[in-house]
Ligand SMILES: Nc1nc2c(ncn2[C@@H]2O[C@H](COP(=O)(O)OP(=O)(O)OP(=O)(O)O)[C@@H](O)[C@H]2O)c(=O)[nH]1
């Protein structure tokens with residue numbers, strides 16, 4: 001599969017769409033109450049199919065790859081590194097509706113640090129899949145813990161779920177918050193309080 005990890009596109013955006021995928025989307029349009037033969041909808045099945053390949057590009061992206069280039073020399077820096085307010089989009093695995101939010105990723109280095117963009121890349125590699133917020137939070141934290149081997153990792157995610165705002169209970173402006181603490185941030189209350197304060201600041 002052609003996946004350019006730098007620009008985060010899949011193929012050239014014009015790859016052929018299998019006939020059964022287009023037909024499935026035509027069926028969905030009919031089920032929704034419209035006609036797939038209507039002029040404005042004729043090319044929609046292929047557009048939707050390609051859009052979904054793009055929303056789900058994380059399946060072709062190995063999160064661990066982004067943590068394969070780590071640095072030993074940090075000039076004696078031994079305090080928390082925080083990447084705050086990283087915007088992301090995902091889709092919930094129950095309704096395939098948008099999850100939109102921001103993530104905060106912090107770690108206390110052990111022997112290594114990583115280029116900060118890589119933390120956001122790990123997030124997107126997992127977010128661009130069908131998800132539940134709890135698993136997304138855990139997967140990001142576990143990946144950093146396993147591959148960067150820090151003393152602690154804290155991942156906090158705040159997001160709104162389209163399946164709650166646009167359908168179902170139809171309750172707007174509700175934010176779901178999840179957090180996953182590992183190492184020192186899990187075991188030591190003072191360290192956890194410090195990192196949460198930094199995230200909230
Ligand atoms: N814990 C959790 N729940 C989620 C997430 N995304 C969506 N959900 C919920 O998943 C649940 C699925 O419930 P079901 O009863 O199987 O589906 P449903 O009948 O469409 O539920 P309603 O949304 O209440 O109409 C809903 O309560 C959603 O709000 C998530 O990331 N984490």
Ligand SMILES: [Zn+2]
Pocket residue numbers: 092093094095096097161162163164
């Ligand atoms: Zn949902």
